[in-house]
Amino acid sequence: MERTFVMVKPDGVKRGVIGSIINRFEQKGFALMAIKLMQIDLALAEEHYRDLRTKPFFGELVGYLTSGSVCAMIWEGPNAVANARSLIGKTNPVEAAPGTIRGDYAMDVAGNIVHGSDSPESAAREIGLFFTQELPITTFMGFPYNEQSAE
Ligand code: GDP
Numbered sequence: 001m002e003r004t005f006v007m008v009k010p011d012g013v014k015r016g017v018i019g020s021i022i023n024r025f026e027q028k029g030f031a032l033m034a035i036k037l038m039q040i041d042l043a044l045a046e047e048h049y050r051d052l053r054t055k056p057f058f059g060e061l062v063g064y065l066t067s068g069s070v071c072a073m074i075w076e077g078p079n080a081v082a083n084a085r086s087l088i089g090k091t092n093p094v095e096a097a098p099g100t101i102r103g104d105y106a107m108d109v110a111g112n113i114v115h116g117s118d119s120p121e122s123a124a125r126e127i128g129l130f131f132t133q134e135l136p137i138t139t140f141m142g143f144p145y146n147e148q149s150a151e
């Protein structure tokens with residue numbers, strides 16, 4: 001079993017496709033481990049995409065990521081990182097195959113509506129950045145879920 005970090009970016013949240021994206025992960029067989037709606041600040045956006053800081057589009061990228069709420073999620077399953085990347089599709093929606101999330105919901109690389117970690121190491125780093133507390137097996141809204149809190 002492996003975990004990966006997936007995030008519906010601000011354009012996906014604004015367009016109301018969080019549910020459609022969650023549905024694809026559930027249909028594929030992933031298990032949702034944690035989910036939260038949040039606003040990313042500039043420091044977190046820059047840290048998340050630190051490997052791209054020398055790219056000419058870095059300013060546009062962190063501006064995009066901080067332009068509205070995002071939906072941060074942890075999904076679990078066998079080969080979760082690679083399976084999530086294939087569901088999401090290629091970075092540039094022009095090249096993303098129909099049937100993939102980016103292929104079906106996006107047209108421009110500057111607004112490709114969803115993020116997925118690119119390696120198990122990236123997944124661990126990104127989960128640590130976005131979900132700072134220790135995660136139990138079952139979580140709800142990013143908080144420990146148990147009988148007591150359900151009452
Ligand atoms: P990903 O792992 O498929 O998301 O792709 P990368 O890690 O290479 O890039 C991270 C994100 O940067 C992409 O998902 C896009 O949102 C954004 N991005 C990549 N290339 C460009 C570009 O040429 N212009 C702009 N504005 N954004 C880009």
Ligand code: MG
Pocket residue numbers: 116117118
């Ligand atoms: Mg990437």
